[in-house]
Amino acid sequence: MAHLPSRRRLALAVPVVLSLTASLGFLPAAASAAPRAASTTEAAEAGALAYVVNTKTDRHTLASVKRAVVAHGGTVVAAYDKIGVLVVHSAAPDFGAKIRAVRGVQSAGATRTTPLKAAGTTDEGAVQVLSKEEAAKLAGKAAGGQEPLEADQWDLRAIGADKAAKINPGSRKVTVAVIDTGVDDTHPDLAPNFSASQSANCVGGVADTSPGAWRPYDPDEDYHGTHVAGEIAAARNGVGVAGVAPNVKVAGIKVSDPNDGLFYPENVVCAFVFAADHGVEITNNSYYVDPWLYNCMDDPDQRAIVDAVNRAQQYAQRKGILSVASAGNSNHDLDSDAIVDTSSPDDGTPVTRTIDPHECFDVPTQLPGVVTVSATGVDNIKSYYSSYGKGVVDVAAPGGDGRYQIPDTPSKNGRVLSTLPNNSYGFLQGTSMAAPHVAGVAALLKSEHPWAGPQALQALLKAQADNPGCPASYDQDGDGTQDATCEGGRRVNGFYGYGIVNALRAVK
Numbered sequence: 001m002a003h004l005p006s007r008r009r010l011a012l013a014v015p016v017v018l019s020l021t022a023s024l025g026f027l028p029a030a031a032s033a034a035p036r037a038a039s040t041t042e043a044a045e046a047g048a049l050a051y052v053v054n055t056k057t058d059r060h061t062l063a064s065v066k067r068a069v070v071a072h073g074g075t076v077v078a079a080y081d082k083i084g085v086l087v088v089h090s091a092a093p094d095f096g097a098k099i100r101a102v103r104g105v106q107s108a109g110a111t112r113t114t115p116l117k118a119a120g121t122t123d124e125g126a127v128q129v130l131s132k133e134e135a136a137k138l139a140g141k142a143a144g145g146q147e148p149l150e151a152d153q154w155d156l157r158a159i160g161a162d163k164a165a166k167i168n169p170g171s172r173k174v175t176v177a178v179i180d181t182g183v184d185d186t187h188p189d190l191a192p193n194f195s196a197s198q199s200a201n202c203v204g205g206v207a208d209t210s211p212g213a214w215r216p217y218d219p220d221e222d223y224h225g226t227h228v229a230g231e232i233a234a235a236r237n238g239v240g241v242a243g244v245a246p247n248v249k250v251a252g253i254k255v256s257d258p259n260d261g262l263f264y265p266e267n268v269v270c271a272f273v274f275a276a277d278h279g280v281e282i283t284n285n286s287y288y289v290d291p292w293l294y295n296c297m298d299d300p301d302q303r304a305i306v307d308a309v310n311r312a313q314q315y316a317q318r319k320g321i322l323s324v325a326s327a328g329n330s331n332h333d334l335d336s337d338a339i340v341d342t343s344s345p346d347d348g349t350p351v352t353r354t355i356d357p358h359e360c361f362d363v364p365t366q367l368p369g370v371v372t373v374s375a376t377g378v379d380n381i382k383s384y385y386s387s388y389g390k391g392v393v394d395v396a397a398p399g400g401d402g403r404y405q406i407p408d409t410p411s412k413n414g415r416v417l418s419t420l421p422n423n424s425y426g427f428l429q430g431t432s433m434a435a436p437h438v439a440g441v442a443a444l445l446k447s448e449h450p451w452a453g454p455q456a457l458q459a460l461l462k463a464q465a466d467n468p469g470c471p472a473s474y475d476q477d478g479d480g481t482q483d484a485t486c487e488g489g490r491r492v493n494g495f496y497g498y499g500i501v502n503a504l505r506a507v508k
Contacts, residue, residue, distance in 0.1 A: 047115045048091040052265055052308035053108040057084040061104035068102040078205040080273055083311040087205035087266040109301030111265040112291050113348045147242045152417045154378050154407040155398035160504030161244045168507040170248035171447035176232050176439050177280040179271045180225030182216035183252025184421040189234040198251035198278045205266030207274045214252040219421030227428055228286050230419030231436035240425055244440025244503055262290035265305045272312035276319035281446050284439040285325040286432035289363040291345035296360035310367050317369050322454040324439045325365035326431035327374045327387045334389030375399025375434035378407040380468050382495040384476050386431050390487045390494035395465050397437035397501050400429030404476045441501040464506050465499030
């Protein structure tokens with residue numbers, strides 16, 4: 001077995017990768033990495049920070065604020081006039097304070113704590129790669145009518161997606177955009193359903209739609225978005241795995257920075273607006289906006305981040321998009337009085353802080369109108385890592401639990417199997433994996449109910465979910481201490497919201 005470097009990834013555990021090529025009759029692996037073209041980030045002057053400046057949307061105010069940006073030492077990199085968000089670079093140490101004092105500016109702040117810099121990577125962990133022989137052995141366990149690796153897709157069976165595909169595999173008129181690390185559209189399981197016209201690279205806050213711009217920078221490290229895309233819409237084509245909605249279209253909008261793999265606010269603003277303007281019906285958001293795990297409204301920089309991303313996702317909602325997001329992997333109660341955050345800011349030196357989750361928000365999952373998703377394992381119990389919270393979590397879905405919930409599958413792997421770049425497959429776990437199951441079910445619901453807007457789709461998601469209720473005990477490690485407390489009843493509770501989504505019920 002080989003081990004490849006892996007950059008820090010939000011909402012992930014270390015994956016197990018299946019390298020499946022000639023043994024399953026796949027096409028030769030394509031070069032899926034997009035070239036590292038110079039971006040606005042790389043071109044920034046030394047010591048500059050990126051900012052979002054949020055204003056009123058009338059023409060006079062926008063013009064006045066843009067002049068003020070220049071006067072105070074800034075450069076407007078992107079202007080989203082329709083939502084009143086400017087992406088700005090400035091090396092002036094007092095730029096934030098000065099621009100917040102300008103008439104018409106409603107909030108403004110730095111989107112990171114360290115200066116913009118040129119591309120590079122930081123290795124933090126390893127990817128375990130299985131041999132072709134091991135992969136082929138797993139593929140040989142598939143039953144008649146299944147995809148070659150479907151025997152290991154316990155998650156599809158858990159929500160009835162295998163049966164749902166026989167009734168309605170999804171409409172070609174529905175597109176799910178994966179806002180993530182990029183999608184390898186050359187993968188044989190993704191190519192049949194990929195929509196290049198609805199894909200882009202939003203790194204730096206400006207959409208690049210040149211051919212292949214949406215692909216991962218480095219396939220060995222930026223595998224996350226390709227995995228998510230396969231969970232949603234891997235085709236039932238006799239190759240590899242199947243997605244929850246194997247006939248809908250999937251797009252890739254890349255937002256992870258090539259320096260550090262982080263998802264900065266200006267990139268995410270660009271992604272929501274691009275999706276809204278290109279006819280997307282659903283977005284999947286398996287990340288939190290960096291550099292803050294929670295953005296506190298009493299901090300001017302963090303408040304501006306919340307404001308900018310919320311304006312963009314609200315714009316997407318108004319254009320008919322339902323956005324689905326992961327709840328996070330910290331096993332935090334998002335409805336508690338206090339949470340200790342030790343990971344922020346993650347672009348520099350983290351500090352320990354105690355925050356109130358009612359005043360400090362995980363973005364985008366805690367924004368209004370976004371579907372918040374917790375993760376479950378094969379036993380339909382909350383995964384040990386999944387964050388939760390009554391009134392915060394909307395629904396739950398399989399995200400995997402390789403520690404306590406091990407399925408009776410050929411590989412005995414409790415994580416989720418899906419596509420990876422360069423014609424490969426691998427296992428991951430996290431609320432990152434739960435959200436695309438919900439996005440896939442939402443795509444099936446949209447296929448069944450094309451008239452349904454975001455609010456109606458969310459209501460349908462909740463109505464078709466199966467709620468197991470709070471467990472009598474949640475002591476997964478058996479040490480006599482409850483590992484998390486579930487509050488609520490059978491109809492709605494903090495672990496599962498309105499319940500675990502059900503693809504079969506969605507199409508009946």
